Amino acid sequence: MRAQRLILAAIEQDLKAAGMPPLAWYDVLWELVRAHEGRLRPYEIEERTLLAQHNLSRLLDRMEEAGLVRREILPEDGRGRWVLVTGEGRATQARIWTVYAAAIERHLGAKVDDAAAAILADGLERLTHGA
Amino acid sequence: MRAQRLILAAIEQDLKAAGMPPLAWYDVLWELVRAHEGRLRPYEIEERTLLAQHNLSRLLDRMEEAGLVRREILPEDGRGRWVLVTGEGRATQARIWTVYAAAIERHLGAKVDDAAAAILADGLERLTHGA
DNA sequence: ACGATGTAGATGCATTTGCATATATGTAGG
């Protein structure tokens, strides 16, 4: 808990200092950029980013307003929407990444070598998965 | 990040289901209970819990209103306050702990043996401390 | 003793989150 809070706060701090949006925006953009055809349904983004449904709904409002994503009606299921990244969304994802990558390196990479990182990743993986 | 979010959410969920206050309340109570004479200054709680100053200030408002802590003027330094746990605060800490401990066991303990936990703790410790 | 600067804590205001519920649509059972 302590490690996560400290590191996350440090990274968010770096993003903000560089005039970038919060990390959650990046998470969403990244999922969209790497998804097939740059689009996902809200519930898919939810699952991948661990954002709460109502939070994501409003985050998408803000991102849409900022021109980074677009929502489109989905013919197959009248309840759903597509969320699509715009060109500006892709550009923003790339711009954030330059800052984010540096922040990760500074606050994480610099503190563990590859072997230690692998061990940590393995241990944490075990926590998130099965019993 | 994923591990922390999932586990924290699960634990908060358990607390809420048992009608307990959020984890931050416990963190503050715990620091007070184990502090000398059951009192600390706000900035000491801040350092230990990683709560932001203005957040702690208002959390203490709520906790004071709930009768779990009391604020007292500090003669040595006119700017500062003491924050003291009340008897009810101690009782609440203990009550939360019964639920919290079970939640930790369920969401963490059950997933790693002692050796793996020690390795994880060591790796994470390294992240929070020096380069 | 005095002004400049630093530190502890509180607070007004905007933003974000959480919670419950609403709306719309799909699916299954009789």
Added chain:
DNA sequence: CCTACATATATGCAAATGCATCTACATCGT
């Protein structure tokens, strides 16, 4: 078909958070 229930997303409202700033007091240099 029609009712009951499930799923996808949005939204009103309350609570928490972040941000900037305020007040009060301390400390330090002159």
